[in-house]
Amino acid sequence: MIDIKFLRENPDVVRASQKGRGENVELVDQILAIDEIKRAAINEFELLRQEQNVLSKSVGAAKGDEKTALLANAKELADKVKAADSKRGEIEEQAKQLVMQLSNLLDTEAPIGGEEDFVTIEHIGTPRDFTKDGFEPKDHVELGKLLGAIDTERGAKVAGSRSYYLTGAGAMLEFALVNYAIQSALKNGFTPVIPPVLVNPSAMEGTGFLGQAAENVYRIEKDDVYLVGTSEVPLAAMHMDEILPADKLPMRYAGYSSCFRREAGTYGKDTRGIIRVHQFDKVEMFSFCKPEEAKEEHKRLLQWEKDFLNAMEIPYRVIDVASGDLGSSATRKFDIEAWIPTQGAYREVTSTSNCTEYQARRLNIRYKDADGTKAIATLNGTLVAIPRMIVAILENHQNADGTVNVPAALQPFLGTAKLELV
RNA sequence: GGAGGACUCGCAUAGCGGCCGAGUGCACCGGUCUUGAAAACCGGCAGGUGAAAGCCUCGUGGGUUCAAAUCCCACGUCCUCCGCCA
Known part of the structure; x- marks a missing residue:
């Protein structure tokens, strides 16, 4: 959510941001218009309410005829107050609906354009x-079959397309990746978290996943809960409606959870294998920090992601995602794309977003220091998304016979230097 | 799933339909005293919005009333008991 005060004072900045994202620019003027009406309605209600409060007190003190007269007055006033109150409520709701539609302000350094207009920041390693x-x-x-690690056929039989079993070495690989990820997160000051993956509408709404991304979210209608597509949701919402102490910041959480994605509108894309699936496990970094430290924190999250890829000994590139391809909450986003040999391409394996105060304002999360209570900044980044990392490891470290060398960092967790054929 | 009980300012509690946005204790912050500390004493101590007056918030949402923390209804959360079950 954009700060309405900021919008009043800098409508051009918000317009430019909407334009850069390819989103509705007129929304800004609609909001300004309704904001005027809203403030007038609030004012009218408050004046009437004040009058009513005063009158009510005098009713309590009065007696006899005087009281009867005052009561008649008060009754009339009560109707007016009620009318003004409901009008105010309606307009406030409308105004909120509009403001919630605004995406976060773009970082001025973010490249402008669509999905293809990303800027490559660096290449690490050589394919x-x-x-x-x-x-x-x-x-x-194929490697997954030879190693007895991945079974997509039975996955489809049991759960439909984009489903899979990780078996044997595949399952062990997940445990090793998760253990290594959590161990590095601990070293970097993260609190490990196993969050709920079933969340209520306010958590989903607050994190910004019920806007443009809504069609990719699984909803359990009967119980009015959602399955999260990333533990970013429960991690962000963890401190919903709270005021965090400034001296505890930054607060960093590493969430390990299953993630569920409908993948609507991706028919025909990545249908082979486990690049794009309905369910997978992921270790996600999440950070609450002061807004003025958010840019630095974003760089740190990116560095920890790079550290992970380096430890997996996989060639990759880092891209600065273009404005039109950012989520609604992000002001800037860096993706890491790993080299996938059989595709001859770099494919996204991690992503880190700086959401500044946007998400926190929706979730009503603030921090308090000596100067007062202020909106906090939130950031998130993937440490490891299991299936895509498995794809990258298998393909990059394969041998001619189909066996796969295990990166040194994972060997202690896997107990072997090589995945053998079954 | 069934039956009860509870939800008030960090914690614990008080609260008659108007004198309650709310008392008390603990914790916390500042001060006096002290070599320092403890104790004692004094002061502060929920949030939002607003330039301010004010307005809003006693789990949430509705209702009754001139007036609701207080009465009524629904929902949510927690606790206890029964049933079922990892």
């Missing part, structure tokens, strides 16, 4: 030359 190694790389589906 392996399989010609030099003398064999054709197998894709992760």
